[in-house]
Amino acid sequence: MARKAIVDRRKCAYCGACVAVCPADANELVETFLEIYDDRCTGCGICVKMCPMGALAMVEVE
Numbered sequence: 001m002a003r004k005a006i007v008d009r010r011k012c013a014y015c016g017a018c019v020a021v022c023p024a025d026a027n028e029l030v031e032t033f034l035e036i037y038d039d040r041c042t043g044c045g046i047c048v049k050m051c052p053m054g055a056l057a058m059v060e061v062e
């Protein structure tokens with residue numbers, strides 16, 4: 001099991017704050033939404049703390 005960040009796209013304001021702070025380059029603003037790349041996310045949780053909208057959360061994944 002590992003911790004990964006997930007985004008609730010209904011809450012995301014597309015501000016890019018999480019992209020700016022991610023040390024693993026694991027998220028990206030694409031056309032109309034925030035993408036998170038599970039294979040790069042280290043589960044550090046920094047983005048969750050920085051999101052002004054409460055749109056990010058950590059989950060346990062296989």
Ligand code: SF4
Pocket residue numbers: 004005021022023024025026027036040041042043044045046047048
């Ligand atoms: S949990 Fe850490 S590594 Fe994963 S997307 Fe957020 S800031 Fe990046």
Ligand code: SF4
Pocket residue numbers: 007011012013014015016017018019034050051052053054055056
């Ligand atoms: S910091 Fe939050 S609101 Fe801003 S792009 Fe990331 S998930 Fe969306």
